[in-house]
Amino acid sequence: MSVSSATNLAQPLQLNNAAATPRSNDMPSLLLPPKASSFLGSTRKFRPTSLSHSSAHRRSAVVAVSEAVKKKKVQASSNLLITKEEGLELYEDMVLGRSFEDMCAQMYYRGKMFGFVHLYNGQEAVSTGFIKLTKKEDSVVSTYRDHVHSLSKGVPAREVMSELFGKATGCCRGQGGSMHMFSKEYNVLGGFAFIGEGIPVATGAAFSSKYRREVMKQADCDHVTLAFFGDGTANNGQFFECLNMAALWKLPIIFVVENNLWAIGMSHLRATSDPEIWKKGPAFGMPGVHVDGMDVLKVREVAKEAIGRARRGEGPTLVECETYRFRGHSLADPDELRDPAEKAHYAARDPITALKKYILENNLATEQDLKAIHKKIDELVEDAVEFADESPLPPRSQLLENVFADPKGFGIGPDGSYRCEDPKFTQGTAHV
């Protein structure tokens, strides 16, 4: 079965004919060409995935990449998508993400952390759905909204919190801050303040994994790379350049678009000629998939397939996750522009509540189990805050480290010793 699906995917698929898309139920107008004046972007209205689907329908509305998975969907209404352990793991990860971000907001308003902090509330299903299927050696490249990606990947909450507080025990030794979470151990390649900057980096990481497998003959090296970015980034040149390169060289990378409809204050619909980002995949020769990003199980199904493809060497996939951020763009954003009805619509589809419902309805676990998870996470987050509070700030001598590979790149001072070793050096002006 997997062989036939592999050959099916070799050409760019005419994926997602109208009947299969979740939004097509109430929107035949999507297929009409846009009206003449598209000065302000697309004239198409965005109809978010309807709330009225029952859970069985929800599962079958996943637009999957391969026929194999599609077939499975039709029969699967009686099988559960996850086991108890998996369910609890997913639940715990999402709750960790949510609690951590809420604690970040508290700490920010208390002045313990500063700078520009961007929170991920509401989008946990995407992070959990994808990253929980990865191995430790797989790489993740994120954006400035990267706390939860790092946590899902396995970076300890203590390290992330310390990094946010700017302490020396943070994952980047306090030098990166909120927007630049890196972890060599867990292969988190950052944390990029600049939109789209991470995508070429992810493309390079994917290339290196493919190279190791095919040229250096490390047959077990099937590491994939996940590149996360937003809807605004899908209009940026770097994105298109990398789609081309990834498809051209069949790199093991998955481009995950977290389409939360807003780029600070700019609505995706008014900024994009064709707001359906998944369509950009086939234009470059890779499958493009749209999935409901508020439902972790759907995301997980799509992720399984996309990651499987990449591991088998079949090339990249573009996955558009329709999701929503419950808070403003950053903690400094008053979030006045978004329609309260839209916010309410998505708040009702909170991924954590949805998964909880699924777990309880299918008797995968009890309320006790879930409460225990909440308690555990609360303690974990509190512990992280305490740890961060008690950690020391980086010493001043760290200021000149890591600029060059050799901090002695700052040369020799007038007294004959290395400049970087002179404590007075950082008081004056540090010349190269």
Added chain:
Amino acid sequence: MGLSRFGGLVKGLGVARRRPFATSTSSSSSTAAGGGTIVRGTGSKSLNLYSAINQALHIALETDPRSYVFGEDVSFGGVFRCTTGLADRFGNQRVFNTPLCEQGIVGFGIGLAAMGNRAVAEIQFADYIFPAFDQIVNEAAKFRYRSGNQFNCGGLTIRAPYGAVGHGGHYHSQSPEAFFCHAPGLKVVIPRSPLQAKGLLLSCIRDPNPVVFFEPKWLYRLSVEEVPEHDYMLPLSEAEVIREGTDITLVGWGAQLSIMEQACKEAEKDGISCELIDLRTLLPWDKDTVEASVRKTGRLLISHEAPVTAGFGAEISASIVERCFLRLEAPVARVCGLDTPFPLIFEPFYMPTKNKILDAIKSTVNF
């Protein structure tokens, strides 16, 4: 009132000349950040920097029907509120949001300008200007030159908030002015206060050359001044002596000037009389004013937030040494940011603070 139409009678202005068309109604001197001698005002209001810039943009759009303001998030007012009210007043055909592609924004602006429009492109943070660097340096700066003056993109003005803000970190605090000063064909202008910003911005928009206008983001709310409500312009390529002195000349721009001013006041207590110059236009910069001042004092200190190596201070230092070598009593001092990427947690150590400047003043004077 010198409302110079774009492409109007601007005699004798070549790229080589530093003094621009002097159509401004102001005598440019305002001797301190507070007072102003901008003439012929009906009234003035106390405004902060973003409001002054907002006023300038309103006036620019009012006076030229073929001017446009665009960039990321400008319609609701922008992340710093500089463009509030413009979309409502002038319509979204003239004030509009662009997608998130700086290269596209600037390139598109060059195209608009080449067809005779005034394009005011906003780059959300100066740190994000680098994707557009290619378009600015390779296209905007060279357009007139390589088309033999058939086309030009003088109508292009790029506005970007630059500089440290206390918590910006690597990508919300950079000062990239030096990169642009290295491209002949461009002008680079940096205001220090609301009154200056309004006048300079209007001059930049109406100047027949592409201009990069850096706004010190730290001062958006902090700097408040009486700003005349009418349309006025301040001359480009003219530096301003904002504090007279006899012992040492200090040169700076933007937000750094307020730090330097504090250092000057402290130095005064030690009997050192400092002359402080605001360069205002970095490219082409007013060498004559700085030279005259150094001839008076014999010492020079330059301060800027950008890293010291190859910052714009290096250009000033080299030029002044060429011109005033025998007059100089001490080496030219540069008190600038360290040669590291702009740090997050270490920002207070990185910045050229008042104490660092004070130390340098003293050691220069006592050389």
